[in-house]
Amino acid sequence: MILLDYLSVALLIAGAFFFMAGTLGLLRFPDVYTRLHALTKADNVGLGLVVAGLAIQSDSLAGAGKLVLIWLLVLLAGASVANLIARGAIRRGIRLWKQ
């Protein structure tokens, strides 16, 4: 194992941790807004770390670029989903959680 491999392993494991945090948030948080917050942030960071860990393993610049492109697309989806669902939920009168 060379140094790059260690870095990749660390990034992948950090990514797995963020994915776990996102799932926990989806399961444990009290309303749709807080769940949205857990999901669309933690998961996208987790995917970013996994992508970074895999990109430094890839043998060509184009391969790494493709991974980053996939991540950017997921980020775009996450951002638009968060906006659309939060606005839709407000409009439909789903109450915000208070203690």
Add this chain to the structure above:
Amino acid sequence: MQILYFTMALFLLLNLIAGMWRVLRGPTAADRMLATQLFGTTAVAILLLLAQADDNPALRDVALVFAILAAVTAVAFVRRAWPVSETEDDPA
């Protein structure tokens, strides 16, 4: 490295199964849609890991399609499939 990739793919798959609980539970359609968002993001990660582990670059293209479809599904849900009169006490 191979073992780490497969272990992580399995771990993410377990995350997906845990997310199923939110689909069953609800309580609103939006919560169920959020779970599918989780599935989309996690599936992309799993596919990228498997592509690396198996040395099968075609799986990266599948991940790319998943990433694009994730946005489309949510927009379709909000615009078309989400009943306007829904409240928090939605049964089902």
